[in-house]
Amino acid sequence: MRQFPFGSTQAPLSHPGWQIGPGLIIAGSLLALTIAGLAAMLWQAHLPEVAKLWQNRYLGNVIRFTIWQATLSTALSLVLGLLIALALARQPRFRGRSLLLRMMELSLVLPTIVAVSGLVGVYGRHGWLTSVVEHWTTVRWNLYGLNGIVLAHVFFNAPLAGRILLQALESVPAPRRRVASQLGLTGWWLWRTLDWPAVRRVLPGIAALVFTLCFTSFAIVMTLGGGPASTTLEVAIYQSLRFEFDFGRAALLAIVQLAICGAIWLFMVRRGLSANLSPQRSFSETIRRPDSQGITRLWDAALLVCFALFLLLPLAAILLQGLPGLVTVAVDGGTSLADLAEATLRSFAIALPAGAFSVLSALLVLALAGRGGPQLARLSSVATAVPLMVPPIVLGTGLFLLLRPSLGHSSQGLALVALINGLMALPFVTQLLKGPLAGLDQATAQQADQLGVLGWYRWRWLHWPRLKRPLALAMAYGTGLSLGDFGVIALFGTPGQPTVPVLLYQQLGSYRMELAAGTALWLLTLLLLVFATFNLPGYRKRKQSRHQNDALNTLAEARHA
Amino acid sequence: MLDVKNLTFRYPDTETTWRFTFQVDHGQCIAINGPSGSGKSTLLNLLAGFLTPESGTIHWQSRLLNDLPPWDRPVTSLFQEHNLFEHLDVQTNIGLGMHPGLKLSAEQKQAISRGLASVGMAGFESRMPGDLSGGQRQRVAFLRALLRDQPILLLDEPLTGLDAEARTQLRSLLLRHKAAGKVLVLASHDAEDRKILADKQLNL
Numbered sequence: 146m147r148q149f150p151f152g153s154t155q156a157p158l159s160h161p162g163w164q165i166g167p168g169l170i171i172a173g174s175l176l177a178l179t180i181a182g183l184a185a186m187l188w189q190a191h192l193p194e195v196a197k198l199w200q201n202r203y204l205g206n207v208i209r210f211t212i213w214q215a216t217l218s219t220a221l222s223l224v225l226g227l228l229i230a231l232a233l234a235r236q237p238r239f240r241g242r243s244l245l246l247r248m249m250e251l252s253l254v255l256p257t258i259v260a261v262s263g264l265v266g267v268y269g270r271h272g273w274l275t276s277v278v279e280h281w282t283t284v285r286w287n288l289y290g291l292n293g294i295v296l297a298h299v300f301f302n303a304p305l306a307g308r309i310l311l312q313a314l315e316s317v318p319a320p321r322r323r324v325a326s327q328l329g330l331t332g333w334w335l336w337r338t339l340d341w342p343a344v345r346r347v348l349p350g351i352a353a354l355v356f357t358l359c360f361t362s363f364a365i366v367m368t369l370g371g372g373p374a375s376t377t378l379e380v381a382i383y384q385s386l387r388f389e390f391d392f393g394r395a396a397l398l399a400i401v402q403l404a405i406c407g408a409i410w411l412f413m414v415r416r417g418l419s420a421n422l423s424p425q426r427s428f429s430e431t432i433r434r435p436d437s438q439g440i441t442r443l444w445d446a447a448l449l450v451c452f453a454l455f456l457l458l459p460l461a462a463i464l465l466q467g468l469p470g471l472v473t474v475a476v477d478g479g480t481s482l483a484d485l486a487e488a489t490l491r492s493f494a495i496a497l498p499a500g501a502f503s504v505l506s507a508l509l510v511l512a513l514a515g516r517g518g519p520q521l522a523r524l525s526s527v528a529t530a531v532p533l534m535v536p537p538i539v540l541g542t543g544l545f546l547l548l549r550p551s552l553g554h555s556s557q558g559l560a561l562v563a564l565i566n567g568l569m570a571l572p573f574v575t576q577l578l579k580g581p582l583a584g585l586d587q588a589t590a591q592q593a594d595q596l597g598v599l600g601w602y603r604w605r606w607l608h609w610p611r612l613k614r615p616l617a618l619a620m621a622y623g624t625g626l627s628l629g630d631f632g633v634i635a636l637f638g639t640p641g642q643p644t645v646p647v648l649l650y651q652q653l654g655s656y657r658m659e660l661a662a663g664t665a666l667w668l669l670t671l672l673l674l675v676f677a678t679f680n681l682p683g684y685r686k687r688k689q690s691r692h693q694n695d696a697l698n699t700l701a702e703a704r705h706a
Numbered sequence: 707m708l709d710v711k712n713l714t715f716r717y718p719d720t721e722t723t724w725r726f727t728f729q730v731d732h733g734q735c736i737a738i739n740g741p742s743g744s745g746k747s748t749l750l751n752l753l754a755g756f757l758t759p760e761s762g763t764i765h766w767q768s769r770l771l772n773d774l775p776p777w778d779r780p781v782t783s784l785f786q787e788h789n790l791f792e793h794l795d796v797q798t799n800i801g802l803g804m805h806p807g808l809k810l811s812a813e814q815k816q817a818i819s820r821g822l823a824s825v826g827m828a829g830f831e832s833r834m835p836g837d838l839s840g841g842q843r844q845r846v847a848f849l850r851a852l853l854r855d856q857p858i859l860l861l862d863e864p865l866t867g868l869d870a871e872a873r874t875q876l877r878s879l880l881l882r883h884k885a886a887g888k889v890l891v892l893a894s895h896d897a898e899d900r901k902i903l904a905d906k907q908l909n910l
Contacts, residue, residue: 588785589788594777595777602806606794606802607791
């Protein structure tokens with residue numbers, strides 16, 4: 146007979162310190178880094194000058210324009226998102242529905258600068274749609290300025306809002322939807338009894354999220370702003386740092402931005418609106434709604450087709466205009482090809498460490514949340530939310546000011562870009578890993594405890610099988626977000642050593658449109674390659690994984706029931 | 707001997723305090739009787755170390771168990787369901803009971819195969835729990851408990867929901883286990899199970 150005690154000494158890394166320590170260090174470092182960056186800004190900002198800021202006409206205009214474009218973009222994104230969500234909820238059998246939903250997912254990963262290139266191809270001075278409209282009508286349209294900024298923001302945020310709202314609409318319990326269907330409720334009463342209560346719960350949260358994203362948007366304003374009249378806070382901070390070397394003003398602007406974004410996020414957290422704001426892939430069972438027939442059906446179909454075209458045309462423009470550009474670069478070779486190859490290597494040199502950093506940090510901080518008690522769970526939650534509260538340019542500014550004296554070699558700047566990119570991806574990566582990592586139910590955990598499956602063994606036998614695929618997806622997200630970044634790199638990078646997004650920006654700025662289209666297509670291809678590569682093991686073992694996932698899902702459902 | 711003395715427990719924000727006192731010798735089975743919510747599962751969780759008592763003691767062979775974590779206690783639990791890790795095959799599920807890192811010798815692997823054959827499941831090593839019937843799953847869980855070789859077996863409705871044949875087979879396995887000198891603590895609603903397996907009763 147085996148003598149007890151046993152187990153505790155057998156499992157490597159089973160000491161509680163191993164589960165709490167690394168996460169504590171990471172969470173503490175994240176907060177320390179943020180606080181140090183903000184402190185460096187405060188030190189530079191000379192707070193009494195805040196009053197002067199409001200008297201400065203240019204800066205006043207910048208703040209007003211930032212708020213105005215964000216408000217307009219948010220309102221339009223929400224209205225369009227709601228219309229699309231309602232149409233999709235009414236038409237569960239709409240042909241191409243799943244394809245449209247996939248396209249709506251793209252907004253989470255499509256690099257802004259690539260989308261801008263596609264939008265220019267459709268709505269720009271010589272864009273497809275602009276040419277058609279100007280040929281047949283007297284309407285004149287200028288993409289650059291408020292028009293383009295709002296259009297691009299709606300392109301990115303309406304799909305995001307639409308997916309979250311659709312999820313809310315479809316989360317209405319099936320029995321309630323069946324009752325509405327049986328009673329034949331339509332129009333106002335269906336909206337009043339079924340849709341509005343579901344939408345109302347998430348609407349303030351989405352509004353805050355979209356407003357923050359539009360408020361802190363950088364690449365779109367940089368490329369489509371078109372001049373000083375359309376400058377936002379982010380761009381003004383960038384200009385202060387890069388061109389005017391006015392660190393005090395940059396810090397002051399960053400503080401204004403932080404105050405506004407922080408207030409919005411505080412409002413969201415207080416109201417409990419931050420949870421479940423990222424769209425999920427699965428949708429509930431489809432129950433035919435009484436208002437899905439007749440003229441409504443035609444209207445919905447027309448709306449969904451128009452929306453699909455709205456999303457598809459810029460992507461088609463990237464493909465069709467980019468292909469010749471890419472072929473030209475490949476055939477001609479020379480400096481263009483060398484530039485693209487170098488930029489690609491540089492992008493990966495930043496993106497891969499950034500992805501790995503975000504995944505590792507998320508894992509360690511989540512482990513801290515799971516094993517460390519309520520106070521440490523709160524610390525981990527705050528640490529992973531910090532990048533959402535503190536926009537990249539603000540954090541970047543703080544760290545720039547903090548490290549400026551010692552930042553010498555350009556590789557140090559790139560390392561800093563990788564670090565900040567990793568931090569920016571952290572909230573999304575955490576969201577992806579949170580569920581699978583916390584999925585160990587009480588019965589399984591108790592069994593594992595009794596058998597001494599602790600520490601490394603617990604990770605190997607219980608967590609790893611559940612986390613393999615989410616980890617690959619998280620790595621793809623982390624790497625992809627960094628690969629498409631054109632915010633932090635603009636601040637720390639040097640024009641002579643561009644990443645692919647910076648190269649694209651330079652080509653757009655010098656009106657080398659064919660080259661730019663080729664580079665945009667290349668960046669999109671790289672992104673797809675990243676996602677395909679990290680998900681390859683999943684495809685190879687799809688059958689086995691499906692079996693495992695089915696078993697895990699069944700288990701989870703049984704436990705929840 | 708398993709000696710439980712004045713063991714008390716109260717769930718947070720509730721009024722009821724449970725108190726347990728009993729003794730069981732080697733090769734004996736004690737049946738815990740009582741309606742739903744009377745504390746049967748709570749007692750088993752206290753013995754396993756999943757819950758911490760407010761007061762009282764648990765001794766095994768004169769050694770105090772109260773402060774030991776679940777993995778250091780000389781017990782194995784067998785529940786009505788959810789005894790197996792659903793994403794791991796039968797051999798891995800059993801093997802984890804023999805070594806928590808699955809570092810098994812050739813002999814131990816053979817023991818698993820022999821054990822499976824002895825419960826009528828030869829060749830089931832690579833099957834997933836989802837492919838097994840309720841009776842087969844309980845036999846795998848029981849085999850893990852057997853090979854884990856702990857002196858106390860905590861049984862929480864282990865035969866509920868099984869068909870007549872599976873019940874009979876598992877009962878005989880439990881009787882053999884008891885005859886080998888192990889202590890069985892059985893929580894069951896079924897009077898027949900209690901009659902066949904138990905040597906003494908504890909009414910809650």
